[in-house]
Amino acid sequence: xxxxxxxxxxxxxxxxxxxxxxxxxxxxxxxxxxxxxxxxxxxxxxxxxxxxxxxxxxxxxxxxxxxxxxxxxxxxxxxxxxxxxxxxxxxxxxxxxxxxxxxxxxxxxxxxxxxxxxxxxxxxxxxxxxxxxxxxxxxxxxxxxxxxxxxxxxxxxxxxxxxxxxxxxxxxxxxxxxxxxxxxxxxxxxxxxxxxxxxxxxxxxxxxxxxxxxxxxxxxxxxxxxxxxxxxxxxxxxxxxxxxxxxxxxxxxxxxxxxxxxxxxxxxxxxxxxxxxxxxxxxxxxxxxxxxxxxxxxxxxxxxxxxxxxxxxxxxxxxxxxxxxxxxxxxxxxxxxxxxxxxxxxxxxxxxxxxxxxxxxxxxxxxxxxxxxxxxxxxxxxxxxxxxxxxxxxxxxxxxxxxxxxxxxxxxxxxxxxxxxxxxxxxxxxxxxx
Numbered sequence: 328x329x330x331x332x333x334x335x336x337x338x339x340x341x342x343x344x345x346x347x348x349x350x351x352x353x354x355x356x357x358x359x360x361x362x363x364x365x366x367x368x369x370x371x372x373x374x375x376x377x378x379x380x381x382x383x384x385x386x387x388x389x390x391x392x393x394x395x396x397x398x399x400x401x402x403x404x405x406x407x408x409x410x411x412x413x414x415x416x417x418x419x420x421x422x423x424x425x426x427x428x429x430x431x432x433x434x435x436x437x438x439x440x441x442x443x444x445x446x447x448x449x450x451x452x453x454x455x456x457x458x459x460x461x462x463x464x465x466x467x468x469x470x471x472x473x474x475x476x477x478x479x480x481x482x483x484x485x486x487x488x489x490x491x492x493x494x495x496x497x498x499x500x501x502x503x504x505x506x507x508x509x510x511x512x513x514x515x516x517x518x519x520x521x522x523x524x525x526x527x528x529x530x531x532x533x534x535x536x537x538x539x540x541x542x543x544x545x546x547x548x549x550x551x552x553x554x555x556x557x558x559x560x561x562x563x564x565x566x567x568x569x570x571x572x573x574x575x576x577x578x579x580x581x582x583x584x585x586x587x588x589x590x591x592x593x594x595x596x597x598x599x600x601x602x603x604x605x606x607x608x609x610x611x612x613x614x615x616x617x618x619x620x621x622x623x624x625x626x627x628x629x630x631x632x633x634x635x636x637x638x639x640x641x642x643x644x645x646x647x648x649x650x651x652x653x654x655x656x657x658x659x660x661x662x663x664x665x666x667x668x669x670x671x672x673x674x675x676x677x678x679x680x681x682x683x684x685x686x687x688x689x690x691x692x693x694x695x696x697x698x699x700x701x702x703x704x705x706x707x708x709x710x711x712x713x714x715x716x717x718x719x720x721x722x723x724x725x726x727x728x729x730x731x732x733x734x735x736x737x738x739x740x741x742x743x744x745x746x747x748x749x750x751x752x753x754x755x756x757x758x759x760x761x
Contacts, residue, residue, distance in 0.1 A: 344449035347423040366399040431458030467659030476581035505681035507535035539735030554639035563647040571602040573648035579610035589698040645670040
């Protein structure tokens with residue numbers, strides 16, 4: 328929430344249909360909870376992982392390992408602890424002073440409304456009825472446009488979230504021009520015959536800004552080779568003339584790992600020595616791909632998989648890969664393309680609109696309807712590398728400007744303040760007309 332006269336920025340949280348101001352103590356609690364959700368094992372004493380690993384080694388059941396040693400982004404047995412922490416947070420929120428005095432001087436920005444409970448929209452509607460301007464960020468419409476990648480129930484939930492967003496916000500802000508255009512097209516199409524929505528009050532102001540990348544951090548990590556996993560380093564350094572091709576992405580249906588495996592199976596069937604390294608944590612609805620990899624005859628020969636990689640590992644991979652591939656079926660932005668280009672890595676991406684927007688002329692694009700499109704691209708690239716004997720990359724690339732997170736935040740701030748000022752002007756015109 329912001330009031331432009333003094334530009335006082337207040338962090339708020341919604342609970343039971345109201346907004347509450349977040350105190351430093353509550354913010355620290357949120358941070359601890361986020362650490363647990365991100366990787367619970369990192370928040371536990373080291374002896375726990377050692378003891379649990381020993382037990383899982385003695386009792387070889389996969390479900391026990393998933394339960395006691397959950398992957399990053401999963402909670403396993405600690406889900407109960409996480410839920411108890413969340414209940415404690417809710418009790419703490421109820422003790423905070425409620426923000427009830429919203430006025431036309433207020434601007435409410437909702438950057439992560441989808442990950443909150445639906446009652447957040449009740450709080451936003453209350454603020455808007457009292458004159459506040461509501462701006463909501465949208466990252467993509469993938470659960471609606473590609474329901475097969477998330478499951479039917481989540482797709483239905485997302486559609487209701489999107490409907491509430493369109494009924495609540497004065498302005499929607501997308502993270503790319505592609506998503507902006509998709510949202511503009513989707514609103515009248517999805518809700519024109521919706522009896523629950525008055526189309527006259529649906530948000531029609533949809534804008535966009537550009538996401539950033541952590542450029543300073545990438546540069547600092549280039550100078551920290553000691554942070555790189557030794558197994559990963561050995562893989563990329565073992566054959567300087569045959570560097571692995573790289574795919575950095577969470578294992579998720581829309582990321583299209585199956586397509587890449589099909590393309591490389593075609594390459595390996597021809598007897599070529601090309602290697603593939605997939606880096607990314609395990610997501611949902613990906614058991615078939617993980618099983619295919621576990622049973623693959625080229626696993627740990629020409630096919631390598633790493634589910635836990637830190638930022639230094641990723642920078643090292645981009646710096647040392649033959650090329651990086653982004654075969655996604657759908658994206659809201661495509662950050663790996665930005666990271667790959669920034670670190671000077673040859674970049675191949677699926678030919679979808681948002682990748683064209685982000686990669687422009689700095690990428691090669693392949694047809695995700697045909698695995699041969701990628702396999703042919705990789706074989707031609709491998710042949711050229713073998714003939715030219717490329718020199719190692721020494722740093723970041725200066726050929727393509729990368730928007731930093733600081734620049735991205737300034738662009739977003741300028742955009743939402745423009746929205747606020749425009750509403751103030753419109754309010755004055757209405758007031759004079761009355």
